[in-house]
Structures are given as C-alpha cells and as structure tokens.
Amino acid sequence: MDVAAAKALGAGIAVIALAGVGIGIGNIFSSLVSSIARNPTARDQVFGLGILGFALTEAVALFALLIAFLILFA
Amino acid sequence: MAAANGGEPTIDALGQFKLYSLAGPLDFTQSNLMMVVGAALTLALLYFGMRPRAIVPGRLQAAAELAYKFIYDMCIDQVGPEGRKFFPFVFTLFFFVLMGNLLGIIPYSFTYTSHIAVTGALALMVVVLVTIVAIRENGARFFTEYFFPKGAPVALAPLIIPIEVISYLSRIVSLSVRLFANMVAGHVMFAVFATFTILLANSGMLGHVVGPAVGLLPIAVNIALVGFELLVACLQAYVFAILTCIYLHDAVHLH
Numbered sequence: 001m002d003v004a005a006a007k008a009l010g011a012g013i014a015v016i017a018l019a020g021v022g023i024g025i026g027n028i029f030s031s032l033v034s035s036i037a038r039n040p041t042a043r044d045q046v047f048g049l050g051i052l053g054f055a056l057t058e059a060v061a062l063f064a065l066l067i068a069f070l071i072l073f074a
Numbered sequence: 075m076a077a078a079n080g081g082e083p084t085i086d087a088l089g090q091f092k093l094y095s096l097a098g099p100l101d102f103t104q105s106n107l108m109m110v111v112g113a114a115l116t117l118a119l120l121y122f123g124m125r126p127r128a129i130v131p132g133r134l135q136a137a138a139e140l141a142y143k144f145i146y147d148m149c150i151d152q153v154g155p156e157g158r159k160f161f162p163f164v165f166t167l168f169f170f171v172l173m174g175n176l177l178g179i180i181p182y183s184f185t186y187t188s189h190i191a192v193t194g195a196l197a198l199m200v201v202v203l204v205t206i207v208a209i210r211e212n213g214a215r216f217f218t219e220y221f222f223p224k225g226a227p228v229a230l231a232p233l234i235i236p237i238e239v240i241s242y243l244s245r246i247v248s249l250s251v252r253l254f255a256n257m258v259a260g261h262v263m264f265a266v267f268a269t270f271t272i273l274l275a276n277s278g279m280l281g282h283v284v285g286p287a288v289g290l291l292p293i294a295v296n297i298a299l300v301g302f303e304l305l306v307a308c309l310q311a312y313v314f315a316i317l318t319c320i321y322l323h324d325a326v327h328l329h
Contacts, residue, residue, distance in 0.1 A: 055313045059248075062255035069262055073088045 011071045017064035024057040085269045087262040091188055105186040112173030112186075141169075145315065152319035156326050160319075163203070167196065168315040175257060175307030179300060187310075188257040190250060197250035200318050201243075208325035219328050249317060256310050260303045267292040267299065 001009075032050035036043050093103040123138030131139055145165045149157035171187060178185025186192050208216045221238040222231060274289035 051309065052313060052316060055309050056252075059252040059255065062259045063251065065259045066251075066255045069087065069258070073085075073262075 007071055011068040014068040014071060015064050018061050021057055021061040021064075024060070025054060028053045028057060085266055087265045087269075090261060090265055091258070093189075104184045105189060105192070108174065108177055108184050108186050109170075112170065112177055115173055115177075116169040148316060148319055152316065153323045153326060157319065157322070160207075160322050164315050164318055167200070167318060168311055171196070171253065171314050172308065172311035175311055176304075178257065178261065179303050179307060185257050185261060187253055188261060190254045193250040193254040194246070196253075196314075197246045200249065200321065201246050204321045204325045207322060208328075211326050212328055216328065220324075245321065249314065253310050253314055256306055260299070260306055263299055264296060264303075267296045
C-alpha cells in the first residue's frame with residue numbers, strides 16, 4: 001500500500017468517532033426538547049445548558065476531524 | 075487557497091494559517107495585528123458605547139451594557155458572590171476570544187485563535203490563575219481536599235488521586251484544543267469548499283458550461299457555513315468563558 005492510500009484510509013478511520021458524537025448530540029437535543037415540552041417556563045435556563053452540552057460534544061467531533069486533517073494535509 | 079501544483083490546482087487547506095511578518099525583522103505578524111485590532115474594537119465598543127451615559131440607552135450603549143451584564147451574570151451565577159472579583163478577567167478573556175473568532179470570518183483577515191500557541195497560552199493562564207486562587211482561598215486544604223474528596227474511602231486513594239490530578243492538568247489541553255480545533259476545522263472547511271469551486275470550474279465538464287454552473291453549489295454551501303461559523307464563534311467564546319467560571323467555582327468552593 002502506498003503512502004497516499006494509507007493516508008486516505010487513516011483519515012477515513014479517524015472520523016469514525018463522529019458516530020459517537022452524532023449519538024451524543026442527538027441525545028442532548030432530544031432531552032432538551034422533552035424537558036422544554038414538559039416545562040416550557042424552564043426554557044431559558046435549560047436552553048443555555050443544552051447549547052453548552054452541544055458545544056462540548058461537538059468539540060470531540062472536532063478532535064477527530066483535526067486528526068483527519070493532520071493525516072491528510074500535515 | 076488553491077495552490078498551482080504543476081498546473082493542476084490542489085487543496086491547500088492549511089496554507090491560510092501561515093504566519094508572515096508585517097514589519098520585516100520585527101516579527102510583528104498578521105496574527106499580532108488582528109489581536110491589536112480586536113483589543114481596539116473592544117475598547118472602542120465600551121468607550122464610545124458608554125460615553126453618552128444615557129438613561130435610555132442607544133443602540134451602541136445597549137450593546138455594551140448587554141455584554142457587560144451577560145458576563146457579569148455568568149460570573150455571579152457560576153462562581154457565586156465571589157464571582158465579582160473575577161469579572162474583569164472573564165470579561166477580558168471572553169472578548170479577546172470572541173474578537174479573534176469573529177474577525178477571522180472576515181475574508182482576507184486572520185483568525186488568531188486558530189493557533190494552538192495562542193489558545194494554549196490562554197488556557198495555561200486560566201489554569202495557573204485558578205490554581206493561585208484555589209491556594210489563596212483555601213491554603214493547604216486545596217491539596218488535600220481537592221484531589222481527594224472528603225468522605226471517600228481511604229483505600230481508593232491510589233486510584234482517585236491520580237485521576238483527579240490528571241483531570242486537573244488535562245484542562246489545559248481540552249480548553250485550548252477545543253477552541254483551536256473549532257477554528258481550524260471551520261476555516262479548513264471554508265478553504266476546501268472554496269477550492270471545490272475552482273476545481274469544478276477548471277474541470278471542463280461538458281464543454282466548460284456545466285462545470286462552472288455546478289461550481290456555484292460549493293459557494294452556496296460556503297455562504298451557509300459563514301452563518302454556522304458566526305454561531306460557532308460566539309458559542310466557543312461563551313464556552314471558554316463559562317468553563318473558566320466553572321473552574322473558578324471549583325477553586326473557590328473546592329468542588
């Protein structure tokens with residue numbers, strides 16, 4: 001296997017982590033929707049927490065993406 | 075973004091992060107210039123916003139007051155009444171990161187938060203400050219109680235203490251890499267989609283008509299991405315500030 005092919009494969013394998021992040025972000029927003037549906041007055045407080053959780057989870061996706069970019073371009 | 079590589083344009087996604095000196099041998103790079111611009115814009119917002127001191131604020135004064143109150147409330151909510159002391163630090167940090175993220179979206183400018191050296195220094199500053207605050211507030215209790223919570227079984231000490239120490243130190247990495255990776259990933263995405271346009275336009279697909287037409291699609295994606303990056307820019311500044319507040323809360327109250 002030549003280096004270019006191995007690089008492409010490695011970058012592809014590195015972003016498998018995005019599956020977990022997809023599940024995580026889906027979880028966060030499903031909980032957010034159900035908690036706002038149960039108690040709409042809590043929306044302002046819960047929404048900030050949901051966005052914070054989204055940003056923290058998204059960061060995991062970006063760690064994986066960064067590794068993929070490093071494999072491909074650096 | 076597309077570097078000519080033997081006639082064929084290729085995706086050069088990381089070239090946009092190269093630093094170059096603006097003042098010859100002085101080592102004043104475009105990154106430093108953007109930091110100065112960001113700091114000047116923040117000062118200008120606060121100075122010119124608050125100069126009228128109107129009871130019914132105008133637009134600029136409303137923006138300045140809103141930003142002040144937003145961070146002030148964050149400090150008080152997260153840290154408790156002691157948060158007042160840390161408000162200037164968190165406010166400065168928030169605006170430095172926010173300006174870096176937002177100014178970077180302007181075409182042909184530079185995102186200084188896309189360099190790990192910058193975000194790493196910021197994160198190191200936060201963690202060192204948090205440690206100093208924790209020692210000043212709690213003295214030696216910080217070392218005994220923070221890394222080994224009260225009431226935990228002593229038999230678990232060899233397990234708990236290393237985990238606590240590692241998680242304390244890994245804050246530097248997670249705080250800096252989160253911001254840096256967000257910015258790098260966003261801007262690499264811009265570059266990749268912009269290069270798609272050039273590649274499609276040069277592809278000569280079906281007599282040089284269809285290629286450029288299809289090449290409009292990545293431009294549409296890029297426009298949507300700018301909106302997304304605006305969200306991410308504000309969100310990451312908010313996350314950086316609120317995590318600083320959470321760490322300060324831990325330092326003052328020991329968990």
